Amino acid sequence: MQPNNQRYSEPEHFLISPESEPFLERLLFGRRHVVMALLVLITLVFMFGLTRIRLDSSIEKYIPLQHPFVQSYLKHKDDLKGGVASVRIAVAARNGSIFEASYLQTLNKITDDVFFIAGVDRSALQSLWTPNTRWTEVTEEGFQGGPVIPPDYDGSAASVETVRENVLKSGQVGRLVANDFGSSIIDVPLLAVNAETGEKLDYQQLSHLLEAQVRDRYQNEQIAIYITGVPKKLGDLMDGAVAIGYFFLAAMLMTTALLYWYSRCWRGTLVPVLASLIAVVWQLGALALLGFSIDLYSVLVPFLVFAIGISHAVQVINSIALHAGVGENSLWAARKAFRGLYVPGMLALLSDAMGFLTLLFIDIGVIQELAISASVGVAMIIITNLVLLPVVMSWVGISPRGVEHARRGAATIPALWRVLSGFADRRLALPVLIASLVLAVVGYQYSKGLKIGDLDPGAPELRADSRYNLDNDYMVEHFSTSSDILVVMVETPIEMCNSFKVMDVMDRFMWHMKNVPGVQSGVSLVSVSKLVTKAMNEGNIKWFALSRNQTILNTSVQRAPGSLLNGNCSMAPVVLYLNDHKAETLERVVAEVQQFKARFDDQVDDVFFGMRPDDIQSAIASGKLESVPVRFQLAAGNAGIEAATNEVIGDAQNRMLIFVYLVVFALCLLTFRSLPAVSCILIPLALTSILSQALMTWLGIGVKVATLPVIALGVGIGVDYGIYIYNRLEAMLIDGKNLREAYLETLCSTGKAVSFTGVTLAIGVATWIFSPIRFQADMGILLTFMFIWNMLGALILLPALTSILLRPEHIRQRHQRIHGEIPPAI
Incomplete structure (x- = not known):
């Protein structure tokens, strides 16, 4: 075996012969020049696509177009x-x-x-x-x-x-x-x-x-x-999104510095960073070529792609350095690293991608495009991190200083690892499991207070002291009509919106809604009719009422503005001005509208609503109708659209989590073929999900368009830690070690990389907390929390679970049944 700091000079075709080597490994490393040429060509294509990327602030992407409220509005x-x-x-x-x-x-x-x-x-x-x-x-x-x-x-x-x-x-x-x-x-x-x-x-x-x-x-x-106004708010948010670029740069510089401190090798630092950046370029270029644009929320995805890329790249570099530290040359160190990591790496990245794709079930365009964007990014990472990175490292290798650093690290077992290895012992595992159970119960109880929607007035996506929110505060303070408007559309047959029966029901509705907490005031065709009738009778307050005389009603609404009825008088909106658009306000107001609608809506066929007045009177005379039909339809206005959005998110929240966990469960079970093994990987993730929802409740962060994807992202990214830890632990157990020895070996190799990536990624997203955009700051808090807790779950809770749920001899027997032998750990 040649020293690892020398380039391997023998012809490659002599090296790629053992049948024990995976086919994919022989394919990639046997034709490295062809592989690199293809990767360069792909990069050039996607760089061209990158020049066509554009920001999109279309308002339709932020609302659930298929929701009944929105369908009524669009009608x-x-x-x-x-x-x-x-x-x-x-x-x-x-x-x-x-x-x-x-x-x-x-x-x-x-x-x-x-x-x-x-x-x-x-x-x-x-x-x-x-x-x-x-x-x-x-x-x-x-x-x-x-x-x-x-x-x-x-x-x-x-x-x-x-x-x-x-x-x-x-x-x-x-x-x-x-x-x-x-x-x-x-x-x-x-x-x-x-x-x-x-x-x-x-x-x-x-x-x-x-x-x-x-x-x-x-x-x-x-x-x-x-x-x-909503368009102005979106414009301000798009301006604030420019700051995301600076946070991306800061995170990249910090990650580079920490990666060099970890590897002590510039080659092992710059190549992973460049590979992750190439994944970002491929992602954005592919989206542009597919016709997608970047919106307010998916603009954060490139950072997540970079973060995921770094997370997996550290595993590859760590493995290459360990193999180089025992004397392998750069080619074989890269090959063996690929051989040991492509299965868990592929599993982790597929779990990420499938977890993101579950967001497609949420009927909001911006979230669906975020799901596509993140999934495309993860697909690119599969190539850049599992193909590009090891192939490039097979040429450049780890520097002698980096190899020596890895050798010293492998020869020394830090005291922290010895302490953590104790969690694989049942005596320490039981207290950990009990503490985790207590945290889960307390977190679950606290998370019951989690709200759907906005919890603050104004524009919660922006800081309270932002220009937009200060402008909104002025409007609320100085005007009686707020900027939070819910419009209920009253449908009638053609030319019948001003009939007494319809106007009377509208009058009752307005009286009902004005007495609902959170409703500031309201205006409709009834408001105009009452004012005009009073004015026509010398201003006498006794005449401030609806007249039963249809001629008087017709006269009273002749001067009504066009905003209070449509051209053929088949729809008359009732405009409700709300105190705010907080989640509880919208829930209360919508519930009251629905309650009134259930009592007073006429349950008749749609055909009657297209009839002319004479046909309606004939239908009434023949007994087909009791009176002029009327129905109340929710909802327009910014508050109405937000109420619809809240309903979609509320319905999708638990369903999305179930889909995410089912996908991750299926992939892990397919790979490890053991329910106890899958439980060891998923239980720490579930604990983090529960605690993150409790954190949102404590911080006053509602579940909304900006925060809902974070829940899926946290699960998708967090599962990587558990997969890498368990994969290495299982290999050590198959090699014949007892559980504590196997976990100590795991900590000295994979555990070191997991702890580094967890802390590094947490530091990177923690910079978002200082963003001028409130929702980015919220995402920064939640992702930082999830990265740290998923890391701790993989390092502490996972080994504690394995000590209870797994039996090393069963793992060895299962592996022998599947493979026919017990090979040494890679």
Whole structure:
């Protein structure tokens, strides 16, 4: 055997002859030059794909399109003004009120600038300066009204006073005008498609335009600008996602430094890092070539791919260094490392990929694309870490300093390993198992308080002191109508939405909902009818009610805005303004709507809802209908869409966990062919899952679009530790060692790599805690916790379980039955 610091010079075909060598090993290392040429070609192709990657902020990807609430919204989307995609701009006078000529002039300029921003639904844009903001009053001569700011406004004191009077008569105080008259709102509905480009509206670009053309241009010592709305929130989040690149760089540098400290070899440091980066390039390039884009959540996946790649690369480098330390040359050290690790490595990576694919069962586009993105990334790691890395290392090898470091490490057994090996003894295993059981019970009880959805007001995805949340706080404080809107769509036959029966049920519904905690106020066609009827009767409060006379009802809704009924009067929305969009608020409000719907919805065929008034009256006369049919449909508005999202996540949470564990269970059972062995691997994972949910409850982190994937990611990545530990432990047991000796040997080789990767990955994701994006910080906390606890579970709980559940002699007998002999451990 030649010294390992020399290159092996004999022809390779003489070395690749033993039949005991796996076919895949002979294939890869027997044609190393061909393999490398193919890998370089693949890299060039995916680098080209990388140039075509793009960020996508499409709002449809963040909502469950197949949920009944969303289906109802999409059915009436064209009839609803604004819907989910709308922005509210509050223009505030810092030192005075809105009734000043200078303020009104500035508001006019801002309205004009916003009007010409690409993607704005100009027909529905509303501010004090738009003609759809009107005032109405009743005089001796009948109804009078007009735009709040009249065409002859000239900025004089008299004109400003006229505007003030019109505002008071418009009913917009608390809605379009602040309660303290210190600011007013420009309501900006958006189109789904940019009419100028024909492409989906880019919310990040829209956010930049609003900042540049509104806030930066007009905010000064006299004027303050506040901007809210789901599209603006998404734009701010996309801007914050740029910081992810810096965290990725920081994590990569820290990982490189720690890997060098671990290996004492620049070759053994740079090659794994480059292999993991190549996996990221392949992943992004493949996604681009397949037509996928990067969104707000999947932008975090490249870091996870890099982290998983490093995790497995450390195992390969560690094994190569150990083989080199006993005198193997670079080629045979790489070959033997591949031979010993490709089965557990493949199993671990397949478990990762299949775990991620279970996210496809969640009917939310952004989560499904995250699942695809992560699975593609893991598929790339299978090639880069199990093929590219060992093949390259077969040429460059471990440096003499690295070999000497590995040799010294193998010759010395740290005191920590001796202590940990004691957990493979039943005397120490029982206390560990009892403590784990107590943790599981306590964690499970505490995790029952875990909530679905947001637990904080504003935009919980952003920090509380972010510009968006400060703007939202201003809106909530100064206006009676919040930015959290739930719209219930009342469906009727054509031209029947203003019939007395329908209006009466809507009136009862509004009264019912206004008395529900969390509902701030509401508005509908009934609100307009009551106000007009009262006005037509000298303002007498006794007439603030629905008239049973259909002619009076028809007259009372003639001037109703288009946002409160559709064109053929077959749908009238009831707009509910909520105090917030916290999970418990949405659950309570939706439950009350469902309860009312169950009592008052007419259970008739859909065909009746398409009939004309004469046909409806004929159906009533013939007894086919008792009265005009009506039904309440949930839900539109940002709160309605979020309620639907919460329901999907709540239903999918446990189902997804079950799928993840079933997949991992099946793969482990197929590989190790032992239920006790699979139990030893999965029980530590289950404990981590329980404790992570308890941590979420304690930290006030709800289960939502941003955090649900972390649960699957934690299981998928965490199983790697247990697979590598158990695979090495089983090999030592087959070699004839007792359980404690076998586990001590495992700790000195694989355990060292597992502890290093666990700590390294935890340090890398811990940097996310400082991100300006709240959901990334939450993911950083949860992943750090999972990496550490999965590592501890593999090092402490797994050997304790093996001492109870496994019998070394049974493992040897099973292996002998399968293979016909008991080979030495690799």
